[in-house]
Amino acid sequence: VTRTRLGLVAAATVASVTTVGVAQAQGVDEFGTYGMGDSQESPQNFALELRFGPYTPRVDDGVPNGTPYKDVFGTSNRYLLGAELDWQILRIPKLGTLGPGFGIGITWASGDGFSQSGDRVSQESVLTLLPMYTVAVFRVDVLARDLGIPLVPYAKGGLGFVPWWSSDGGSTAYDDNKEIVARDWSYGYQFALGGMLQLDPLDPGTARNMDADTGVNSAYVFGEFYYSDIDGFGDGNEMQVGTTTWIVGIALEI
Amino acid sequence: MRVPSFAPHATALVAALAWSAPVWAQTGGTTGTGGTGGLTGLTGPTLSITQVVRLAPDDLNGDNPLSVDRDTRIYWVSRNECLANQTLRFVFSTSGTSIDTLRVRADAVGQDCSSSSTSNQSTVCPLIYDDMAGTGKSSNSYYADIRAQDIVASQESATYNGPGSGTTELCDSATGQSKLEFTFLGDYNGTTNVVVAVFSQSQADTAYHTDGVGYDVDGPAAPTDVSASAGENRLLLSWTPANDDTIEGYRFYCQEVTSGVSPLMPQSLTGSTSAAASLEGGVSDAAPIGTGGLGATGGRGATGGAGGSLALTGGTGAFGTGATAGTGGTLTSALLDSGVTTIGTATDAGTSACGPTSLIAGQAPSLEFEAQYACGKITGNGANGETNKSLKNDVPYQVAVAAVDNVGNVGPLSTVQCATPLLVDSFFELYKRAGGPGGGGFCTASPGANSGRGLLVTALAILAGMLVVRRRRT
Numbered sequence: 181v182t183r184t185r186l187g188l189v190a191a192a193t194v195a196s197v198t199t200v201g202v203a204q205a206q207g208v209d210e211f212g213t214y215g216m217g218d219s220q221e222s223p224q225n226f227a228l229e230l231r232f233g234p235y236t237p238r239v240d241d242g243v244p245n246g247t248p249y250k251d252v253f254g255t256s257n258r259y260l261l262g263a264e265l266d267w268q269i270l271r272i273p274k275l276g277t278l279g280p281g282f283g284i285g286i287t288w289a290s291g292d293g294f295s296q297s298g299d300r301v302s303q304e305s306v307l308t309l310l311p312m313y314t315v316a317v318f319r320v321d322v323l324a325r326d327l328g329i330p331l332v333p334y335a336k337g338g339l340g341f342v343p344w345w346s347s348d349g350g351s352t353a354y355d356d357n358k359e360i361v362a363r364d365w366s367y368g369y370q371f372a373l374g375g376m377l378q379l380d381p382l383d384p385g386t387a388r389n390m391d392a393d394t395g396v397n398s399a400y401v402f403g404e405f406y407y408s409d410i411d412g413f414g415d416g417n418e419m420q421v422g423t424t425t426w427i428v429g430i431a432l433e434i
Numbered sequence: 435m436r437v438p439s440f441a442p443h444a445t446a447l448v449a450a451l452a453w454s455a456p457v458w459a460q461t462g463g464t465t466g467t468g469g470t471g472g473l474t475g476l477t478g479p480t481l482s483i484t485q486v487v488r489l490a491p492d493d494l495n496g497d498n499p500l501s502v503d504r505d506t507r508i509y510w511v512s513r514n515e516c517l518a519n520q521t522l523r524f525v526f527s528t529s530g531t532s533i534d535t536l537r538v539r540a541d542a543v544g545q546d547c548s549s550s551s552t553s554n555q556s557t558v559c560p561l562i563y564d565d566m567a568g569t570g571k572s573s574n575s576y577y578a579d580i581r582a583q584d585i586v587a588s589q590e591s592a593t594y595n596g597p598g599s600g601t602t603e604l605c606d607s608a609t610g611q612s613k614l615e616f617t618f619l620g621d622y623n624g625t626t627n628v629v630v631a632v633f634s635q636s637q638a639d640t641a642y643h644t645d646g647v648g649y650d651v652d653g654p655a656a657p658t659d660v661s662a663s664a665g666e667n668r669l670l671l672s673w674t675p676a677n678d679d680t681i682e683g684y685r686f687y688c689q690e691v692t693s694g695v696s697p698l699m700p701q702s703l704t705g706s707t708s709a710a711a712s713l714e715g716g717v718s719d720a721a722p723i724g725t726g727g728l729g730a731t732g733g734r735g736a737t738g739g740a741g742g743s744l745a746l747t748g749g750t751g752a753f754g755t756g757a758t759a760g761t762g763g764t765l766t767s768a769l770l771d772s773g774v775t776t777i778g779t780a781t782d783a784g785t786s787a788c789g790p791t792s793l794i795a796g797q798a799p800s801l802e803f804e805a806q807y808a809c810g811k812i813t814g815n816g817a818n819g820e821t822n823k824s825l826k827n828d829v830p831y832q833v834a835v836a837a838v839d840n841v842g843n844v845g846p847l848s849t850v851q852c853a854t855p856l857l858v859d860s861f862f863e864l865y866k867r868a869g870g871p872g873g874g875g876f877c878t879a880s881p882g883a884n885s886g887r888g889l890l891v892t893a894l895a896i897l898a899g900m901l902v903v904r905r906r907r908t
Contacts, residue, residue, distance in 0.1 A: 243870040244869040246864070247868075248861060248865040248868050249865070252860075252864060291861070294859045295857070296856070301663070301858045302670055303858045306861075307861055343876060346860070346862045348861075348862065349666070349860075353861070353863070354863075356863050356866065360866060361874060362862035364872045364873050365876055417872065418871055419871060419873070
């Protein structure tokens with residue numbers, strides 16, 4: 181996606197706030213284009229999401245004695261910033277699309293360590309997570325395409341793998357014996373349920389122009405419930421870095 | 435750029451300069467481009483032609499370790515290079531003719547050194563290199579090894595007395611900076627002081643941005659509002675950075691409080707009042723010397739005042755205490771009579787809030803000091819950092835911070851702070867102590883324990899295969 185594309189998407193989003201047009205489904209299917217007058221919609225193969233939301237890993241759930249995550253990092257929210265690219269490899273007529281998706285994000289938590297007397301010491305610990313996943317994505321776009329309702333519910337499910345590392349001050353942390361380095365990756369499963377609100381009907385003209393100029397078929401805002409259980413499928417050997425949260429963002433179908 | 439005083443003749447002197455300073459661990463440097471106009475016609479005894487020799491723009495970067503101000507294309511000789519008595523090597527060659535000897539004079543840009551006296555003591559265009567024996571000559575190739583100490587001392591010291599007379603002390607006492615112009619003079623065909631080349635950063639030569647040499651032995655101001663707190667085997671430092679765009683980093687200096695003090699700071703010291711100096715040979719009749727203090731042999735305690743002469747006869751005097759250390763006094767005959775053989779220099783220690791210290795606020799570190807007390811650094815004009823992790827837990831340390839400029843000069847130390855490293859429980863230590871699994875690196879794998887990873891990889895491989903099959907069908 182080029183900067184121009186993103187700019188056009190932003191422009192379309194802003195324009196939609198003040199210019200509310202007539203809701204109208206647009207797109208292309210096996211029978212050709214629809215809802216776009218004489219213009220033709222460009223091919224649609226991918227969806228790109230920019231994602232944002234709180235992310236508090238359930239680290240302490242995998243610890244038998246104590247709550248080290250809470251003790252050091254507290255309970256305030258940390259946030260995840262990420263992106264996801266879906267390949268809409270299969271179109272199910274009169275229903276939606278199905279295909280694989282790959283996502284990556286980053287989040288971290290930081291907090292001061294403790295002296296032996298239990299006092300906070302300004303030597304900062306940081307735990308950084310790089311959540312990645314491969315999921316199957318099923319988007320039901322029949323409402324938007326055939327019924328003029330600009331909503332696209334979707335479901336995702338698949339495998340997550342999260343490289344993580346922790347620093348102690350300015351360098352990598354170790355355990356007490358300086359034998360185990362604070363760096364590893366955990367894996368598990370995850371799923372998400374959400375819905376996308378199509379923005380095109382808010383300004384169909386801009387949407388058509390954007391498609392013609394940039395190949396962006398549709399733009400959306402979305403929100404989803406997200407759950408992950410990233411602890412090595414319970415094998416007891418991985419840090420639990422899964423979470424239960426919500427994610428919001430913008431999506432483009434291209 | 436100097437203008438040739440004679441019309442160019444036919445034979446070109448292709449002059450090229452390269453930096454080749456073994457002491458700076460260089461490998462000979464690269465060859466620069468010849469100057470425009472060319473030095474031509476070394477055919478007549480009255481020849482006097484000036485050539486500005488340039489380094490090609492790329493000569494001073496890349497694998498060349500010398501730092502160069504790229505904006506003005508000047509190589510600045512730093513304080514540490516001066517202290518270490520490093521040498522700057524200029525290499526050039528001629529074609530079609532040769533010169534017999536080589537001398538180099540230095541002065542500020544624009545000063546005409548082509549006709550100055552040959553006296554080594556000249557305050558105008560002092561001589562900084564003299565190879566009358568032609569040591570640096572091989573066929574038509576020449577080099578001149580010019581000592582950084584001579585470069586600095588020739589401009590900063592009134593007592594400079596020619597090549598080799600620049601000293602470490604002069605590097606210490608110098609505080610200035612200046613762009614310089616080097617004039618290379620040779621003897622040719624019976625004519626002395628023929629100007630062979632002028633190495634200069636000339637403002638007039640804007641088209642070529644002529645490279646040049648300067649010296650800068652003054653570091654940035656000390657950071658303010660320095661504070662130190664404990665970390666594990668380290669101290670955590672913060673400060674208010676100076677608004678100085680020449681700052682390229684900060685260095686930290688640590689000293690164990692229990693390790694005593696060491697006289698490694700140069701020049702006069704500023705410290706608070708401390709105990710009187712111990713004086714080898716004992717102290718007998720009190721004969722205070724005002725507020726001044728003289729450290730005798732072995733004595734270092736006195737952070738005494740300005741040095742003075744001890745004018746006692748047949749005895750030794752008590753040492754005054756003061757807020758300012760002396761710069762060393764005069765060894766008088768009276769002192770000699772008293773058995774004192776050495777006057778202490780101003781390398782005595784001061785005190786900090788946590789006891790005697792060799793870290794003296796306001797003083798730039800010497801090379802020896804750097805080697806002994808450096809304990810970390812950061813790059814950039816940041817506001818915090820931490821020492822390296824070599825400090826001992828539960829041992830109090832004094833620590834100070836100094837800024838470093840883009841020439842490599844380390845400025846004076848900040849105020850001295852005290853803190854004690856201690857054991858710190860990090861998140862991961864607490865996590866593992868609580869029985870948390872995981873860790874050990876991204877590549878850790880053990881049969882059984884991580885068999886799930888194989889399952890994951892297999893699943894991903896199957897998924898990828900399905901995608902490929904689907905792709906081929908479509």
